[in-house]
Amino acid sequence: MTNMMHDKGLSSQIGWQNRDASGNVLSTRQRMTMHRLRTWDERFRTRNSKERNLKQALGEIDRMSSSLGLPEPIRETASVIYRRALASDLLPGRSIEAIATAALHAAARQAGIPRTVDEVAAVSRVDEMEFKRAYRYIVRELHLEIAPPDPEQYVSRFASELSLSEETEIRARELLRIAEENELQSGKSPVGLAAAALYAAALLTDEKLTQDDVSVVADVSSVTIRNHYRELLEADSKSPSMDNERLQRY
Incomplete structure (x- = not known):
């Protein structure tokens, strides 16, 4: 069974190949008959408005997940969240697409593989x-347990898209840890902090990287990066030098 299908994959479905069991192409009359059977089969599989609602929503979750490169477990979790919302009667007054999008965003956050808003x-x-x-x-209504966003959750993906070295990625994580120790993360966008940390780390490791490069990948303004990276470097300058033991944490 799978929660990613409205009927959990338990129903049968007539295929669309228009060939018989031997692989021969069906005649025109046979194709017309099969078309009618498929129509009734589809109607039977979504017998009421809730099932049609669920089928549309799960299709949206699958489409968005593919576009965002999210793995199957997150799609499964998003499907469960949507089913809970539907069962709790949270849909009236809200569109199917909005709740489906919200469910996927929540699932990604819960899994620690967030995507930006x-x-x-x-x-x-x-x-x-x-x-x-x-x-x-x-x-709020489903009492979902979602931890506050962590800037480090964005570092690997941004670093990969920017083709940065492992050394720079490690240094960026260290900068974010120091920022957390100095309470610099409060009130700041985790995406902006992750972007600034990568830029600052590239400066420290002498890796070529511009603020505009990071801005495009992280979808934050260069001003945000410029404001945050200076704070990160200042906090780092007051922290003990990174040694091997601290490196091994990452």
Whole structure:
């Protein structure tokens, strides 16, 4: 069974190949008959409005997951969250697409593989404001346990997209740890901090990287990076030099 299908994969489905068991092409009359059978089969598999709602939502979750490169376990979790929202009657007054988007965002956050709000909004069929309202709503109503976003969760992906060295990625993580120790993360965007940490780390490791490069990948402004990276470097300058023991943590 799978939660990623509205019927959990338990029903049968008539194929669309228009060939018989021997692989021969069906005649025109046979194809017309099969078309009618498929139509009735599809109607039977979604017998009521809730099932049609669920089928549409799970299709949206699958589409967005593919666009965002999210793995199957996250799709499964998002499907479960959506089913809970539907069972709890949270849909009235909200679109299927908004709740589906919110469920996927919540699932990614829970799994520690978050995507930025801008990234999710870019693949959603609803605007960012509607998606964010739906997200806050289902988190509150379903009592979803979601930890505050951690800037380090974005570092690996951004570093990979920027083709940065492992040394720079490690240094960026160290800068973020120092920032946390000095309470510099409070009130700041985790995405902006991750971007700034990578830029600052590249400066420290003499790796060629511009603020514009990071800005494009992280989808944050160069001003944000410029403001944050200076704070990170200042905090780092007051911290003991990185030694082998600290390196091994990463």
